Structures are given as C-alpha cells and as structure tokens.
Amino acid sequence: VVNPHLGNAAPSELESPSGKPDGQGVALRGAGVRAPGSLPTPLLWPQVFDAGEMFGIMQVQEVEEESEGEEAREARKKQPNPGGELCYKVIVTSENGLQAADPNSIFLIDHAWTCRVERARQQLQQVPGLLHRMANLMGIEFHGELPSTEAEDLVLEEMWRFNQTYQLAHGTAEEKVPVWYIMDEFGSRIQHSDTPSFATAPFFYMPQQVAYTLLWPLRDLDTGEEVTRDFAYGEADPLIRKCMLLPWVPADLLDFSSSTPEPPDEHYQAILEENKEKLPLAISPVAYPCDHVFKVYTDIQQVLSHLTHPRFTFTQSEADADILYNFSHFKDYRGQDNHWICKPWNLARSLDTHITRSLHSIIRHRESTPKVVSKYIESPVLFLREDVGPVKFDVRYVVLLRSVKPLRLFVYDVFWLRFSNRPFALDDLDDYEKHFTVMNYDPEVVLKQVHYDEFIPEFEKQYPEFPWRSVQAEIFQAFTELFQVACAKPPPLGLCDYPSSRAVYAIDLMLKWDNRPDGKRMMQPQILEVNFNPDCERACRYHPSFFNDVFSTLYLDEPSHCHVTRLV
Numbered sequence: 383v384v385n386p387h388l389g390n391a392a393p394s395e396l397e398s399p400s401g402k403p404d405g406q407g408v409a410l411r412g413a414g415v416r417a418p419g420s421l422p423t424p425l426l427w428p429q430v431f432d433a434g435e436m437f438g439i440m441q442v443q444e445v446e447e448e449s450e451g452e453e454a455r456e457a458r459k460k461q462p463n464p465g466g467e468l469c470y471k472v473i474v475t476s477e478n479g480l481q482a483a484d485p486n487s488i489f490l491i492d493h494a495w496t497c498r499v500e501r502a503r504q505q506l507q508q509v510p511g512l513l514h515r516m517a518n519l520m521g522i523e524f525h526g527e528l529p530s531t532e533a534e535d536l537v538l539e540e541m542w543r544f545n546q547t548y549q550l551a552h553g554t555a556e557e558k559v560p561v562w563y564i565m566d567e568f569g570s571r572i573q574h575s576d577t578p579s580f581a582t583a584p585f586f587y588m589p590q591q592v593a594y595t596l597l598w599p600l601r602d603l604d605t606g607e608e609v610t611r612d613f614a615y616g617e618a619d620p621l622i623r624k625c626m627l628l629p630w631v632p633a634d635l636l637d638f639s640s641s642t643p644e645p646p647d648e649h650y651q652a653i654l655e656e657n658k659e660k661l662p663l664a665i666s667p668v669a670y671p672c673d674h675v676f677k678v679y680t681d682i683q684q685v686l687s688h689l690t691h692p693r694f695t696f697t698q699s700e701a702d703a704d705i706l707y708n709f710s711h712f713k714d715y716r717g718q719d720n721h722w723i724c725k726p727w728n729l730a731r732s733l734d735t736h737i738t739r740s741l742h743s744i745i746r747h748r749e750s751t752p753k754v755v756s757k758y759i760e761s762p763v764l765f766l767r768e769d770v771g772p773v774k775f776d777v778r779y780v781v782l783l784r785s786v787k788p789l790r791l792f793v794y795d796v797f798w799l800r801f802s803n804r805p806f807a808l809d810d811l812d813d814y815e816k817h818f819t820v821m822n823y824d825p826e827v828v829l830k831q832v833h834y835d836e837f838i839p840e841f842e843k844q845y846p847e848f849p850w851r852s853v854q855a856e857i858f859q860a861f862t863e864l865f866q867v868a869c870a871k872p873p874p875l876g877l878c879d880y881p882s883s884r885a886v887y888a889i890d891l892m893l894k895w896d897n898r899p900d901g902k903r904m905m906q907p908q909i910l911e912v913n914f915n916p917d918c919e920r921a922c923r924y925h926p927s928f929f930n931d932v933f934s935t936l937y938l939d940e941p942s943h944c945h946v947t948r949l950v
Contacts, residue, residue: 470571491569542742560750575610629742654874679703721758763893771805888916
C-alpha cells in the first residue's frame with residue numbers, strides 16, 4: 383500500500399492539485415487520522431481522529447546563555463531550528479508509549495495544500511484562506527485581509543522547507559508532472575533527525591479519492607520521546623545528504639569545487655551495459671542502383687503523411703524495409719549571476735521546468751524526478767514585439783547527420799522561432815509567459831507566429847550592426863563543433879560510426895550578449911538542447927517538401943536540389 387508513485391491511479395483520482403486547503407478539520411487540530419490496521423471500504427472503515435490522544439505539539443524557544451561561547455552559538459545556528467525563533471516538536475504523549483510491532487501504530491496525516499509549482503502563486507491569490515493558512519503554518523507574519531505580493535513571495539520561498547512530492551507513474555506527460563504537497567500543521571511540525579523515530583510515505587486511498595501521508599514508528603517509543611523523520615531518507619552519501627539537508631541544516635560547502643568534471647569512461651560504459659544496448663557490427667552498406675525505390679518502415683505519422691518523393695514507398699513489414707525510420711533510436715541493431723533553470727531529464731515542452739534563485743527549491747526538486755540544473759541566461763538578445771515589447775525568443779534548426787566517419791552534416795535552410803508573450807526582466811520567475819517560449823500546446827495562450835523570412839529583415843532592423851548572415855554563421859559553427867566533439871570518441875563515449883545509420887536532430891538555441899576580447903559586444907549562440915527525431919509538425923505544415931528534402935539528402939545523397947546547407 384505504500385507507493386510513492388501512486389501505482390496506476392488515474393489523473394482524475396489525484397487529490398485536487400487546484401490549491402484547495404485540504405482537510406481543514408483534521409489539520410487545524412494537528413491530529414492525523416488513525417487507521418486500525420487494514421483499509422477496508424469507507425463504510426466499514428471507522429475514521430478515528432485520535433492522534434491528539436497519542437501525540438502532542440510542543441513550542442520550543444531556545445534562549446542563549448550569557449556564558450555561552452561564540453563557538454557554541456555558531457554550532458547552535460547550524461541546528462535544524464537555529465536562533466531564538468520559535469520552533470515546534472511533536473512528542474509521544476500516550477501514557478503507554480507506542481510499540482512498533484502494534485498493527486494499530488500507523489497514522490494518516492492530511493495534506494493542507496496540494497499543487498503543481500507553476501500554479502502555486504495563482505492558487506495563493508485565488509483560494510480563500512490558503513495564503514493565511516500557509517503563512518501561519520510557515521511562521522510568516524501576515525497583515526491585512528487581502529493577499530499581498532510580499533506575503534506570496536515569502537510563502538513561495540519558504541514552502542520549499544515544507545514541500546513533499548509524488549508523481550503519477552502512468553498518464554500523459556502533463557499528468558506525470560510532479561505534484562507537491564504540504565502536510566497539515568501536525569505533519570509539518572515533525573522535525574528532522576539522522577536517526578529518525580518514525581518514517582513517512584505518501585499514500586493514495588482509492589475509495590476516498592484522496593492522498594494522505596502514512597506515519598509509522600521505526601522502534602518502540604516511550605512517553606515524551608520526540609517524533610522525528612529523516613528529511614534525506616534513502617541517501618547514504620554523506621556529501622549529498624549534507625546538500626539535501628541545506629534547507630533545514632545550514633552547512634559550509636565553500637571547500638568543495640563547483641566545477642563539473644567530465645565523467646570517466648567507465649561511467650558511459652556502465653550506462654551502455656545498464657541499457658543492454660548492443661553496438662552494431664561494422665558492415666559495408668548495400669549499394670543500390672540510382673533508380674532504386676526505397677521501402678520505408680516508420681511509426682511516425684508525419685513521415686507517413688508528408689513523404690511523397692517517388693523514390694520512397696512505405697511498407698508495413700520491418701523485414702522488407704530498406705529504411706527503418708522510427709521514433710526511438712535503435713538499441714538492438716539491426717557569469718556570477720544567481721539565476722538557475724531546473725529541467726527534468728526526460729520531458730520536453732518546458733514541462734516541470736522552473737527558474738529560481740532559491741537553493742532550497744533546487745535541492746528539493748531533485749526529490750520528484752532527476753533534474754538537470756544549469757545557469758539561466760540572464761542577458762538574452764531580445765526581439766521587439768510591437769504588441770508587447772522586448773521579449774525572449776529561441777530558434778530551432780533541424781540538422782541532418784548523414785555519416786560519422788567521415789562527418790557529413792547538413793542543416794535545413796528554414797528555421798523556426800518561438801517567442802515569449804511578456805516583456806523580459808529578471809523578476810517574476812514563476813511567470814511562464816515572461817520566461818518561457820513554448821506556447822503552442824496550450825490553446826488558452828497566445829501563440830506568436832513569425833516566419834523566418836519575415837523575422838530576418840525585422841531582426842536586422844532592430845540590430846543593424848548584426849546582419850543575420852553573420853549571426854547564422856556563428857550558429858552553424860557552433861553546430862559543427864558540437865558534432866565534431868560528439869563524434870570524436872568511439873561509443874559509448876561518442877556517436878557510433880555505422881554506415882547504414884542516419885539521424886535527424888532539432889537544435890534549440892538562444893542568443894545571449896557577450897563581449898569579445900577587444901571589449902566589443904557580440905551575440906553568442908547558446909545551445910539549449912538537442913532533440914533526436916523531433917516533432918516536425920510545423921515543418922510539414924508550412925514546407926510540404928520537408929521530408930522529401932530530408933530523405934533525398936540522407937538516403938539518395940542528392941542535397942543539391944534540396945533546401946539544405948552542408949556544414950561538414
């Protein structure tokens with residue numbers, strides 16, 4: 383019954399991530415719901431609100447002793463609840479204590495707030511009572527009846543000391559974006575310990591369609607003993623534990639290098655073995671006559687709909703195909719700024735992607751899904767939208783890899799643009815339409831469309847000292863260097879040299895301001911990500927010959943009459 387990923391729960395079965403203050407009655411008493419052993423149907427399950435009989439919440443305020451030395455004061459500041467601030471502890475108050483072996487020694491903690499991060503501010507503004515409750519729970523002073531931006535900012539900053547997370551194991555990409563929740567006043571008072579007395583885990587109770595947090599003792603406890611849990615549960619590495627506990631336990635990490643070294647060769651070899659991937663045998667590619675009609679097997683609807691070149695025909699049999707063009711790659715061959723962007727390793731379209739200045743936020747986000755954290759571009763080249771003002775934009779190129787040895791690389795002559803909807807500034811980091819450019823998946827959001835041939839003259843009008851031809855030359859040079867490095871080492875350290883393979887990638891990039899050695903300002907291409915077998919819906923819609931050009935370049939070696947430029 384304990385499953386942090388909620389098993390097969392459907393999206394509609396989640397406790398509402400709409401920001402409702404869940405379980406007011408239970409939470410305000412600071413009492414969890416006690417379940418007697420098993421969980422039968424709601425009609426047969428007597429919900430016993432008896433945590434108040436088993437636990438108590440103490441308010442603790444440490445007072446500095448006059449004789450206390452500086453070393454002792456500094457050590458106390460590094461404790462989970464430093465300084466003279468009020469803190470709370472949960473203790474066992476039952477006269478008989480608690481026995482770990484007792485099947486009744488399991489409790490359910492209600493959730494006070496459940497949300498997805500990108501909607502947290504909106505919920506604080508719109509859900510009655512939520513901001514007040516969160517401010518009180520987090521110890522934030524709140525004045526006035528109406529929500530204020532200052533109070534919202536403080537709650538959004540402080541919530542990373544209280545947030546817990548789970549995510550659906552199944553569903554769409556949007557449905558699998560992590561859900562964050564804050565336990566009620568009882569659960570949020572439980573403090574950290576490296577040797578915890580209790581454990582917790584999220585639990586979804588299907589008959590009620592609601593999530594709780596399970597709480598159970600790890601050992602027998604006597605009256606008066608504290609209820610604690612391990613905030614870095616499951617992590618054994620001392621350094622990583624120290625980093626994970628930074629939101630609650632300050633630590634000096636200045637002696638550790640901030641550089642990210644290149645992993646050793648063994649790292650990539652281990653990934654290769656873990657994926658059970660087999661490298662292809664080196665064979666000579668088949669020679670076809672110049673009038674050969676290639677049979678194509680593909681599971682990509684865009685190819686099926688738009689590849690109309692007469693020298694390609696489709697087959698439903700992989701065994702009969704000359705070309706396999708599948709969505710997934712083959713594993714079995716046949717500046718001192720403090721803004722950071724936190725991305726999931728396996729999602730696209732800016733899903734579960736967050737911009738932050740908060741170290742606490744970055745540390746806690748790793749608990750939901752593996753994340754890649756990189757510097758946020760704080761000085762992007764902006765594009766002046768007459769209807770909005772200066773906004774961020776990014777550029778997507780499609781790159782065609784014909785071979786690795788020798789390296790033969792082409793770029794499609796048409797590029798695609800995406801724009802933010804609000805003027806850029808390094809504030810309101812949770813404002814999606816100010817800091818992100820992916821607008822084409824939400825029908826309620828304005829999608830600004832500018833075609834490449836309209837963009838170039840307007841760009842040169844706004845930046846006359848930077849002709850697009852020169853900017854694009856820098857972009858193409860970056861692509862060339864990227865693939866030269868990617869092909870420099872044999873697999874699994876680099877791309878495999880396999881004569882029968884071809885690949886299509888989309889490269890997303892932005893332009894940022896930088897300075898040349900002579901001090902002059904320059905536009906520096908910044909590659910954001912490289913996507914294998916990208917979504918080419920816009921390419922097909924506006925350029926019907928797109929896949930004809932792609933296949934002619936990759937499989938017929940006839941790029942001269944196609945809309946491509948050879949890079950290498």
